[in-house]
Amino acid sequence: MVDRASDVVEAVGSALDADVNFLLARANAMSMSAANRALAPLELKVRSYSVLALACAAAPPSQREIAEYLRLDPSQVVALVDDLQKRGLVERRADPSDRRTNVVGATPTGVELRAEAAAATQAAESELYVGLSPAQRQSLTRMLRTVAFPTE
Numbered sequence: 001m002v003d004r005a006s007d008v009v010e011a012v013g014s015a016l017d018a019d020v021n022f023l024l025a026r027a028n029a030m031s032m033s034a035a036n037r038a039l040a041p042l043e044l045k046v047r048s049y050s051v052l053a054l055a056c057a058a059a060p061p062s063q064r065e066i067a068e069y070l071r072l073d074p075s076q077v078v079a080l081v082d083d084l085q086k087r088g089l090v091e092r093r094a095d096p097s098d099r100r101t102n103v104v105g106a107t108p109t110g111v112e113l114r115a116e117a118a119a120a121t122q123a124a125e126s127e128l129y130v131g132l133s134p135a136q137r138q139s140l141t142r143m144l145r146t147v148a149f150p151t152e
Contacts, residue, residue: 031128038124042117043087047072049117051080052106055090056114060105062095089113 016022035046044052050070054061061069067077081104084090089110095101106114129137 031125034124034128035121038120039117042113042120044113044117046121047076048080048084049114049121051077051104052084052089052110052114052117055084055104055106056111060093060103062101062103063092064101066104084110 032046035049039045039049047070051066054066054069063077063081064074066072066081067074070077072080081090081092085092088107090104090106092102093105095103129140132140
């Protein structure tokens with residue numbers, strides 16, 4: 001049975017090995033899995049870490065801005081912010097430029113945890129992409145940034 005399964009994987013794989021959408025999805029799944037394992041001791045996952053990282057910005061974003069940037073449904077962001085707020089990592093504050101809007105800012109504890117989480121995810125990334133040279137990793141980052149944030 002294992003031989004049949006590997007034959008199928010080989011046959012299907014050869015059909016997908018040049019499919020950019022498949023390759024991006026597979027690389028994303030591998031990357032998310034590695035990052036989530038690295039973040040687990042900090043009781044974070046990639047999505048909550050992403051929200052925390054954005055909350056550490058000099059100009060904290062609104063929940064709507066976080067949702068747009070991360071391409072998440074606003075209700076998902078509310079749940080992520082609620083969880084981070086319960087842990088004392090972020091707080092909702094009135095936006096100084098528009099009191100009707102709340103921004104999400106990191107607490108000092110959140111800033112510290114974000115630094116630990118960044119180190120953990122960078123270590124996981126280094127492990128995952130060990131087969132790439134530094135120049136290849138920079139090139140991959142540039143290309144993904146171009147795809148993720150196209151100029152309009």
